[in-house]
Amino acid sequence: MARVADETRFEAQRHRILKAAATCFNQKGFSGTSLKDVSRQLGLTDAALYYYVKNKEELVYQCYLRAAELGREAMERGINDGANGFEKAYLYIAYHVEIMVGKRGPVAIMSEIPTLKRSHRNEILAVSRRHSTGFEEILESGIDDGSIISCDVRMTGNAIMGSINWIPKWFHGNAKMAKQIVREFPDILTAGLKPTAT
Amino acid sequence: MARVADETRFEAQRHRILKAAATCFNQKGFSGTSLKDVSRQLGLTDAALYYYVKNKEELVYQCYLRAAELGREAMERGINDGANGFEKAYLYIAYHVEIMVGKRGPVAIMSEIPTLKRSHRNEILAVSRRHSTGFEEILESGIDDGSIISCDVRMTGNAIMGSINWIPKWFHGNAKMAKQIVREFPDILTAGLKPTAT
DNA sequence: CGATTATTTTAATGTAGATTAAAATTTTTG
């Protein structure tokens, strides 16, 4: 048995499949992408995908899990790297945006959560909720330490996350624009958070 | 023939169907909603829908057209009612947000543009682009008249529109929250546009 | 009311695309 090597190979291919699927879902829409569309991108046959996922529902689920994981990672890094609430928020946004438009992407837009089977749906919803809550806590910490203006963290959080989540809708891989987004979005999204200079 | 009366009746029913479809699409996802799901909401049969739209593709298309029209209307009102660039932007956002969460909604999230047939897709894309451009022009006018801070209007526009477009993802008809959104979103989204008080 | 038109339903049909089983191929390992 080629235990370790095989698992690496398998995981690598699985990963490529998830990225291809995310690309298709974002560009062609969920219902507009057949498994053949996904597999063709990798020079495979649609049936081959079933070696890696149980069915299409699971493919979507895995894409969403990966999207959630990448977001979680960005938030964790932001929390670790920022010295105060504002910086944590700023860095999280920067990291997350970078993932959305960078080579680790594409990140699947979670447009089809309702079509997931109950257990998967609940898991994705739970992890999403946790993410939102995490961001709200960052905002609160910033309000507490004076680095962020007093605001409704729920609404502010939704506004900022919406901007980030919507990026794949209008960004389609243009490298120059990717740089622009990474450079400008963090400032744009946090401009309203800064206490007015006194 | 009952010319006028019939057309009213027909249009009214058509309108109800579009709203029901938008509700389903936003809540269950596009691929997750069958025509039966839509028709059931109105106490109809799936086949009845074909009296109002040619097919499912057209149903989506009409939903998107309606969404675009509502957005356009909000922008027009904002432009008319605002005294300077900032106010135009602020009011447009307020009007659009109000539509998104109000009784005129639900507004369909345009998640499935790629599945539209070419002509419909091009039309929707064109109207979307026009909308984006319109908002960027508002921002530019604000920069010119000094009511808005100097910024990249393209990126800023994308950020703000993303927040608005994402609303149906997390808002599901709770009346209290609707009020909150209408009250807070315009300020949150424009907070970063104000020139720092001197 | 009786006739005409508008709307909806019933009952089939058609089809794309998901899924599967078995065979073929490729990769790994000893």
Place this chain on the structure above:
DNA sequence: CAAAAATTTTAATCTACATTAAAATAATCG
């Protein structure tokens, strides 16, 4: 290199809807 395991393909099947035609019902009008 030969055997075993891993990966992919070929070739069917299967099924959930979308779609349609014809019949039935409801609304409107003279």
